Amino acid sequence: MSKLKAPRGTQDILAEDSKLWQKIEAEAIKVFAAAGFNEIRTPIFESTELFSRAVGEDSDIVNKEMYSFTDKSDRPLTLRPEATAAIVRAYNEHSLERAPKPHKLWYRGPMFRYERPQTGRYRQFHQIGIEAIGSKPPYIDLEIIQVGMQLLSNLGLNDLTLYINSLGNQASREAYTKALKDFLSGLQEDVCEDCQRRYQQNPLRALDCKQEADQALYKNAPSLQDYLDEESKEIWTAMLQGLDKLAIKYIVDPRLVRGLDYYSHAVFEIKTSSKELAGQNTVLAGGRYDKLVKDLGGQESPAVGWALGLERLASLIENKTETGGLYIISDSAMDAQILARKLRQDTNNSITIDYDYNSSKFNKQLERAIKRSYDWALFYMEDERNSGKFKLKNLRETVEYNDLDYDAVVARTTSCNAL
């Protein structure tokens, strides 16, 4: 019989990688909690209309990338391609605007986009993100950027650069779009088919094209910065001054527009210079979306957020996984099991405690403990069972402790200085 494979563009996260993912998630939870963000969990699928309204009918996501289907009652549904629209839907549905503002939320989970699979680009991928809904001044933009930087630096990533731009308010964007359209009109014979469509439907988005040849043609496009009106300029200046005060380095990229329809004012991306990710070097991306809450039927509530790609982030972090813990070596699987249960309780589940289920040969058990990089081997043969005294071996330093009573085993294996 032939083996089945996971669907194209999806991948299994096996045990070793899962440990790294857990480490990233644990760090994220810590950093978010310290900054007053609470978790929100929304459904994996939503009504298709939510995304076509929020992300934009002519965005790449809605146009080409959605996993849409009808269920058995003919409801049009879509596996979420991103979480912001769903969070705003939940915000409105539960009237969260009644709570003190801004409402600061974080999320994690799988997203689905029908893209061409390649390094750093999958059809099911995972994001961790934050959203702050209900505050307009740029201090909250600065706050979420700072939180993102903190998370990445806690994870040991330092070769990252923040790219930032302002899309301005609606009036600025309209003025810019006109100028951009004039510029693009001369290039239409040379750009890709997608960009020809973008030119017709949403010229701004041409600047987000992934084709290098097109990007080269857009090098001399007019700069958004030159089209900001007074209000937009004021917000933008405060934003950049704030970054300076926080000593966060940035590069203003006047052609950074982001692929979703709902952004205004600040948009940003954090990119790595590592070659690991080939072209997919944007790890974290976000921006301000002041109109979205109202567009989805809620009260006007300015908002800002970002999302990071877990697969891309994980590939940049060295996976140093250590099992640690204690392996019971015994000629009786049943006795080892009883002891393991007691030890797990008495160590508050703070270390891994495992044993051999097959009562294999003594040497084989010891080999396994070493191979799986346990810190300790605890011998539990007939002698130990009768005397209540244990032999404990430190597998890293090959030191042995004999005649330990049970409490001493617990104390030694759980103390951080024990090794």
Ligand code: ATP
């Ligand atoms: P890109 O320009 O790379 O297509 P995007 O602008 O579509 O990214 P966002 O919607 O802003 O991406 O998502 C935020 C982050 O999620 C990205 O910076 C990236 O790290 C990750 N991401 C997006 N799409 C994918 C994907 N198909 N596979 C893996 N990670 C992804």
Ligand code: MG
């Ligand atoms: Mg994309």
